[in-house]
Structures are given as C-alpha cells and as structure tokens.
Amino acid sequence: MKRYLFPGALVVLALVYPLLVAGSPVWERLGALVLLGAIGASAWNIVGGYAGQVSVGHSVFFGFGAYSAVVVYTHLGWPPIAGAPLGMVLSVLLAAIIGVPTLRLAGHYFSMATIAVAELVRVLSSTSEFLGGAQGLGGPAMPRTVFDLSFISATPFYYIFLAVLAFLLGLTWWIERGRMGFYLRAIKDSERAARSLGVSSGRYKLYAYMLSGAFTSLAGSLYLCMFGFVDPESGFGILISVKMVVMAALGGAGVLFGPLVGALILVPLEELSNSYLGGRGAGLTFVVYGAIIVIIARFLPSGLLSLFERRPARPPAAKNQPASGHAD
C-alpha cells in the first residue's frame, strides 16, 4: 500500500522525534514550533485551502485564542489553558459575525475584508486596558501547578501539540471524505456551478470558516501557554495570518498534509536562518528566507506535495488552486 507509506513514515517519525534530539533543547523546541505552525496552517487550510476562501485575517482568531488564555489567568487566576475553550467559543461566534457579511464577497475582496477586520481588532486591542493595552499581558511567570504548562523542556509541548494536530488532521480527513468535503471542493472550483447543483454554498463556507476559526484560536491558546506573553502585534499582527497562508500554500493548500509539510520547511528555515544569520544584524535572515519561498513558489506553484500528486490514477485535485496563487 504505497499511498500509506508517506503518512505512516511521518507518524513514526513524529512519535520518536523528541527521542532522536534528546539533549538538545533547541531541536526539541524546534519540533514543537513546527507542530504549532502546522496546527495554525492546517486550521486555515479548512477554509482557505478546501473551500478556497483565502482569509488573510486569521490572526484575529489566533489573537482571540491567545488573549482568552492570558485573560483567564490575569483576571481570574486560572491556568491559561483553561481559556482555550473560551477562545474557541468566542472565535466561532466571531467567525459567524465576520463570515455572514464577508463570505458573500468573492476572491480578493474576501481577503481584503478579513485583513481589515484583523487590523481593526489589533488597533482596538491596543487601547483596551482589560487586554493590557499596547504593552500586552503575560502569563504565569512561575509555574504554580502542572496545569500552568510551564515546562523547562519543550517536549511536553511537543506531545500536546502532536495530539492536537493529529485530532485536527483526523477531523479534516473525515470532512474531506464526507459530503461537506465534496461541497467545499465544488464551491472552490466554481461557486456558481455548485449553487446551481443545489449546494448551499453560503452555509457550507460559513461552517468551514467557523471550524477553521475555532482551531486557529486553539493554536493561539497553545502559543500563549508556551511563550507566556501576548501583545497586539504578536496576537493580531498581519504577519501571523500571512505565515499561515504561506505555510499552507508552500506545502499544498487544500491537501491534508500540505500545511504540515509547509511548516516542516518554513519553521526550521525561519529559526535556523535567524540563529545563524540574525546576529550579524543586516536583515540577512529575511533575504534568505524570502528567496527560498520565492524559489518554491516559482517552480512548484501548487505546493511541495504536488510532487507526489502527479500520478495519473488520482484526479489533479491540488493543481491550479487560486489559494496558492494568492499567497505568492
């Protein structure tokens, strides 16, 4: 069964990775960072990849998740992770509020609307005293109980993130194979055609958007647990949205493992280029980082996973997506 080879190898590698790099905190942490990036990008993939609605404002959900976690700590004294469900519920509501008017917009206009909403929330959050204003809020400085998730090593985070990612990918796989998956792909290929065949496109786009928002929010809460701090820029900043899009597009948007592959390339590239070039202070990091993205986008516009999708037996599902076109 050749088609299970890649996912199978990935699962085994994922499970033993911390053992392979044990003793090197930097590599342990890198594993956790890759998974965290993959959670965010996979969450984005549901609406941006499968449904083809390219949101460039997903940081709004990420920020809701991060702030929910830190707010339950700051104002109630709870462990930050307890804020994760709150963030997810709020994000679903927010997705409904944003989605109903904006999902009617087509193509670039939807992307622009999502950017506008995220920027609006970022500016508002920087004037809110409740959210710590421009200075941001910090999580528990010293671990009080194990629920504060303040570990010296990144390995516990690694396995937490791995479990979340596995659940999210499982859910996405289930959707992909079910009715909703077909609807979403139909909407992406041609919304008008899908509607004429009786697909309630508005409703399914909204479902995808709400689900995507909920898991992006969870990524934000997990981020806060690991880093212990959020301010308007690191919560709602546009760079966070862009990274999700780039990761998914790089690996293959609308493909189950696409965002994970994107994260596997981008996150280490980002960390290692900063580690080895950042100290020289000439901004060289971003030159190298950007150049590699440009090269991949130029030669593999449908993402790296398109390399594996060239077999004629399978329909060319990942080809010529508008999603990867936007992210270039």
Next chain:
Amino acid sequence: MTKATRRGFSAGAALTVLGLGKAASAQPAPVKIGVIYPLSGNSASAGNYSKMAIEVGADVINNGNAELAKIIPLAKGGGLPGLGGAKIQLIFADNQGTPAAGQNQALRLISEEKVAALIGAYQSGITLTASAIAERHGLPFLTAESVAANLTERGFKWFFRTTPVAIDFARAYSTFLKEQKAAGQKVGAIALVHENTEYGNSVASVIADQFGKDGLPITQKIAYSANSSDVQPQVLQLKEKNPDVVIFISYTSDAILYAKTMKELNWKPSIMIADNAGFNDPAFLKAMGSTVEGLVNRSAYSGGKPGSVPAIFNELYKAKAGVELDDVSVRGLQGFLVLADAINRAGSTDPAKIQAALRATNLPAEQMAAGYDGVKFDDKGQNVLASSVVTQLQGGKYVTIFPKARATANVILPYKGW
C-alpha cells in the same frame, strides 16, 4: 530616514569586534555573553545602535583605554582580571521584534552557545519572554532598557534591571521643580498633557502620584490621542487655565503639532517639560527645534565634562557609529558594563556566582557611562540608584542642567519658545 543609512554604513565596522574573543593559546577561554536585540524589524535602528555601544564596551575591557582606566578598573585592558584575563566574547542574536523569536534565541544562546549571562532585549514584551527562559534555566538576565513595571514584579531570582523606570523620571522632575521653586520660580499650577495609550497613561499616573506626595499641585490633566491631526482644543484649554508648568508625554508627530499650535496661539508656560520620547526624536528637533528653545527634557545620557566617563565613551562610540551616544545606546552600554563587572567579581562563569556578584553590585556615580547615581540592585533586581538627568534645549542642542553634579550648563528660565 538618516538613521537607516547610518546603520548601513556601520554594519561592516560592527563585525570587527567579534573577532576579539579569539586570543592566543595561553589565554583562558573567553567569557561568552549573549546579547539579544532587535536587529531587524521596527526597532532595528535602536537595536543596532545599542549593539555598537556594547561592542565599544567589550573593546574597552578586552583591549583597554588609558583614559578610562583611571576611573574604571576594568578598562585597563587584557580582559577580566578576575578570570585570569579571559576576554569577553559577545554573541549577538536578533529578536526580530517578536516575543517568540526573542525567547527562541534566548534558549539557543543558553543551550547551544553556553553563554555565561544574557543581556537584552529592548522591547519590554520580548524581555519578558526571553528572561522567563533564563529564569527556568537558572542564568542571569540583565535588561538595560526595558521599562515595563511588571518585569521586576514577577518574583524572578535571575533578573536584573539597570535602567530607570517611570517612578525615577517622576522623581527627577519633582526634585528639579522643587529646586526651581526654591530659586523663585512659580510652580503653583502644573498641567499634565499626555497621549492616551499605555505609555502616556502610565507615565502620567506615576508622575501624578509622585507629585502628590511631594506637594506639587497638578491642577490640570489633559489626555489626547497621539493620532489626532489638531490639538487646538487642548492648547486652548491650557491657555485658559494658564498653568505655570506644563509636562508633555507625547510621541513625535503630536509633539510637533503641540509645538506648532502653541506658537500659533501664542501661549507658553514659564516652565515647559517634555518626557523624552517624541520631544527627543531627531525628527522633532529638525522640524521644531527653533520654536521650543528652553524646553526641559530628561535623558539617561549626559554629555558630561571632558575627561568624564560618558565623554570618553562618547568619543569612542562616535568613531564607530558615526553618531553621539544617546538615551538608548548609553543605557545598553551601561548594562553591559555592570554585567562585565559582576562576572569579573564572580571570578567564574558559574551562573550562581554571577548572580551573587550581581546582587552585591555597588558601582559609584563617577564610574557611570549613563547619567545614573550608581548601580545597586534591590531584592527584585531593580537598580535603586537609577536616575535620569534633566536636560534643556539651549541653542538647538540638549545640555544637562540637573542634577548640579552632572550639569554642563545653567538653567535658563522662563521658557523662551520661539
């Protein structure tokens, strides 16, 4: 912007100091100090200037400076005598302006580079995440410029801060005004004008508290949005009440607006104070310098008399960076010197010994590159001798007027303006 081009110019020169750590074979292993700064992103300009200031400091310790050696024992050259002449090797890391990158880099410096201590990280939020990693690994972290009040309230044992914070600024203004009152100036009515985000609100409330304790009456408080395109209403409010002293807490574009509008409406107080930030920006001075003659400000940098520590460091820094030391770069330099002094006294790179040495730090005012009264840490790691000097714009340049010991010029009052 001129700052950006200057940075490009000096990037090449900045690399040369890095080679200093590689010493002859008889030398003890160099002491590595991790330096985390924003070397790219929004604050890259400040980060790169601070980086150069710290490189100047390391160069003085490693290679000596005859003039400074008369005042600062470590400036004799030949590295750290407490560690058998080990040289200092700086390992720089870029925090990219994000709390996540700052924390990741802190971990790398600790675990891969095995640095003896960390210094950084400019932005308060990044200092918060980076120092949390240092705390968990039990390694000293010194911040030379992050001023957020909560940083020293976390109960950390490995965290130290040399920079003055809002309360120190407030004390400097308060003492300065009381002195002026004794000299016959009227300070019976004081107005506070501040922008309405975190920075303006927090500094204003600290100043109000301190002035309340010191019996200086704040009769008017005006909050405004730094983005506003018109400040006539605010200036008219001031004109109506006509206070003796006005303290502005503003960013750059609003500072320019206030200076313009006050001239247009022809109103000025007899003492006008600006809380650094916007009023210190070279862009402000360029645009409005001639209309705010006599403006009182604060700074951690005081030029000092020729032959003083700040004056000598300023010459060295100018040769490297092409600009004079300022409020930010001098605080970075001072933080590094404090850390180097502690490692030297610890006589070891053992983190616990460096921590103990930092706790026992007691540096006198005359050894300061920055305008502090010295360096001595309290239980929370805050430098209790941190202070600001008060400066005044005289002839288009800021000169130090207070405290007396560091003053390079006399106070000229009342405020002249245009």
